[in-house]
Amino acid sequence: MRRWPALVGLHLALGIVAVATLLPFLWMLSASLMPAGEASQWPPSFLPSRPTLENYRALFHRLDLGRCFLNSAFVAIVSTALALLIVSLAGYAFAKLHFPGRSRIYRALLTAMVIPAQVAMLPLFLLLREVGLVNTYWGVIIPALAPVFGIFMVRQYALSLPDELLDAARVDGAGEFTIYRKLVLPLLRPILVTFGVFSFIGAWNDFMWPLIVLTDDRKYTLPVALANLIGEHAQDIELMMAGSVLTVLPVLLLFLVLQRTYVEGLTMGGVKE
Amino acid sequence: MTAGGRNRVSRSRREARAGLAFIAPALALIAVFFVIPVVAGFLLAATDFDIYAVGDPATTRFVGLGNFATLLHDPVFWKALGNTFYFVLVGGPLSVAVSLGAALLVNARLVRCKGLFRTVYFAPVVTTMVAVAVVWRYLYHPRFGLLNQLLALAGLGPVNWLGDPRWAMPAVILMAVWKNFGYNMIIFVAGLQSVPATIYEAARVDGAGPWQQFRRLTLPALRPMLVFVGVITMVGYFQLFTEPYVMTNGGGPLNATLSIVMYMYKQGFRWWNIGFGAAVALVLFLIILVGTLVQLRLQKGRE
Numbered sequence: 077m078r079r080w081p082a083l084v085g086l087h088l089a090l091g092i093v094a095v096a097t098l099l100p101f102l103w104m105l106s107a108s109l110m111p112a113g114e115a116s117q118w119p120p121s122f123l124p125s126r127p128t129l130e131n132y133r134a135l136f137h138r139l140d141l142g143r144c145f146l147n148s149a150f151v152a153i154v155s156t157a158l159a160l161l162i163v164s165l166a167g168y169a170f171a172k173l174h175f176p177g178r179s180r181i182y183r184a185l186l187t188a189m190v191i192p193a194q195v196a197m198l199p200l201f202l203l204l205r206e207v208g209l210v211n212t213y214w215g216v217i218i219p220a221l222a223p224v225f226g227i228f229m230v231r232q233y234a235l236s237l238p239d240e241l242l243d244a245a246r247v248d249g250a251g252e253f254t255i256y257r258k259l260v261l262p263l264l265r266p267i268l269v270t271f272g273v274f275s276f277i278g279a280w281n282d283f284m285w286p287l288i289v290l291t292d293d294r295k296y297t298l299p300v301a302l303a304n305l306i307g308e309h310a311q312d313i314e315l316m317m318a319g320s321v322l323t324v325l326p327v328l329l330l331f332l333v334l335q336r337t338y339v340e341g342l343t344m345g346g347v348k349e
Numbered sequence: 350m351t352a353g354g355r356n357r358v359s360r361s362r363r364e365a366r367a368g369l370a371f372i373a374p375a376l377a378l379i380a381v382f383f384v385i386p387v388v389a390g391f392l393l394a395a396t397d398f399d400i401y402a403v404g405d406p407a408t409t410r411f412v413g414l415g416n417f418a419t420l421l422h423d424p425v426f427w428k429a430l431g432n433t434f435y436f437v438l439v440g441g442p443l444s445v446a447v448s449l450g451a452a453l454l455v456n457a458r459l460v461r462c463k464g465l466f467r468t469v470y471f472a473p474v475v476t477t478m479v480a481v482a483v484v485w486r487y488l489y490h491p492r493f494g495l496l497n498q499l500l501a502l503a504g505l506g507p508v509n510w511l512g513d514p515r516w517a518m519p520a521v522i523l524m525a526v527w528k529n530f531g532y533n534m535i536i537f538v539a540g541l542q543s544v545p546a547t548i549y550e551a552a553r554v555d556g557a558g559p560w561q562q563f564r565r566l567t568l569p570a571l572r573p574m575l576v577f578v579g580v581i582t583m584v585g586y587f588q589l590f591t592e593p594y595v596m597t598n599g600g601g602p603l604n605a606t607l608s609i610v611m612y613m614y615k616q617g618f619r620w621w622n623i624g625f626g627a628a629v630a631l632v633l634f635l636i637i638l639v640g641t642l643v644q645l646r647l648q649k650g651r652e
């Protein structure tokens with residue numbers, strides 16, 4: 077019985093934090109459904125007087141944000157698919173295949189992670205300019221295709237694969253690539269799903285590099301388009317909120333569906349070190 | 350040599366060849382798109398590479414440490430540096446503290462629906478920074494913003510959050526903490542769950558109160574996570590860029606939210622002072638490196 081006050085207090089605190097966390101999202105959603113001008117009326121209202129989808133229609137018809145949505149989807153899907161291939165090959169090799177210099181190369185990669193990406197940005201831009209990749213999707217995608225944290229994730233997981241299994245396949249005469257494709261990839265599935273979710277969300281949300289590389293607004297990804305939009309439409313609160321909903325929704329849904337995988341992957345780096 | 354021995358030799362050579370082939374795509378990408386640019390960044394920082402050099406690289410001159418000398422005499426650079434340290438030194442610890450508090454709450458024994466709360470708290474982490482910065486820009490609106498409405502209920506305010514140089518950085522910090530406390534919280538929760546419940550029971554039997562349990566049992570158990578979280582948070586916070594870009598039109602008011610990365614972006618990509626921008630990036634690198642080493646050293650000292 078003495079537990080009751082503690083129980084109530086605890087859940088009250090949790091509830092307050094939950095409301096504070098959700099409030100910005102709820103307001104975003106609510107304001108996106110308001111008729112133009114209602115979010116900047118006095119006194120302000122939290123709920124739309126008559127919910128409307130006109131802001132969303134304006135986004136797609138007048139501002140062509142549907143195109144930016146597809147740009148974002150293309151960049152996120154292609155970069156995730158290619159990164160999965162590259163990272164799974166490298167992570168597996170660093171964990172299970174013996175080759176000269178393996179641990180030295182791996183340690184060098186991990187050490188290089190202290191260098192912030194910004195150090196590479198200006199020269200990388202000049203490089204992409206030389207090879208004609210500025211203002212292309214590939215200029216956004218290619219530089220990020222071999223994330224070291226992905227290689228780290230896959231390697232950690234691949235270390236637990238049984239050597240006997242791989243050796244048995246070798247005795248049977250299977251080539252190394254066949255072993256990777258037929259045996260290792262299916263076993264790595266859980267970690268690849270986790271990395272895939274990480275990679276997709278990261279690519280979808282990325283802002284600074286796409287902002288630098290993409291100069292034509294027809295090629296903008298959603299975050300870049302949204303940041304650009306606020307320059308001209310800062311007064312159109314309802315419209316901006318609809319744009320925010322459109323940008324946030326895919327990653328939020330993906331997270332809700334695959335949250336267990338995502339959270340497990342998150343704790344790998346922190347706890348196992 | 351027996352046939353089996355020869356077989357093993359060729360098999361290990363085949364394995365080595367496969368290993369190198371498997372890491373080759375990753376290494377090639379990292380070399381071309383990271384290592385070479387980083388090395389080039391060091392070289393660029395020693396030149397006056399600018400808009401004219403973009404057209405004709407031959408106009409570039411070697412200036413040695415000249416860019417760094419210019420930086421030291423640039424009040425805007427010092428402003429950006431000071432702002433960034435403000436953000437890191439106030440926002441970082443605040444974010445870690447909120448994460449720890451949330452982790453303790455969510456992980457408390459009596460709590461129902463732990464998973465639900467964890468999911469809710471984590472949601473801001475996965476959402477797009479640009480979009481939430483747009484939303485918060487309006488939450489901070491001096492007249493219609495939700496925050497000032499709430500303050501008015503308590504008889505406070507109104508605060509001109511993003512328009513007042515004194516309040517702009519606290520506003521950015523508040524949003525950043527809201528956005529990412531869930532990330533560190535998850536890591537702390539994983540740490541808390543690795544402490545067996547029986548230890549706490551034993552401590553309670555010995556008469557240890559909640560505060561003593563926290564200090565003697567919980568904090569030591571979380572120490573490895575604190576290092577990780579501290580370094581990750583610091584490195585991330587030093588790279589402040591999107592929030593000022595979206596919320597304060599690139600670092601306003603009166604440069605109150607201008608960060609180092611924003612300064613580098615403007616110098617390098619807006620005004621094409623590429624050599625100078627590269628020097629700014631190197632300063633950022635140096636600060637992050639020193640910060641990381643200091644945190645690791647402090648942690649070693651305590652162990």
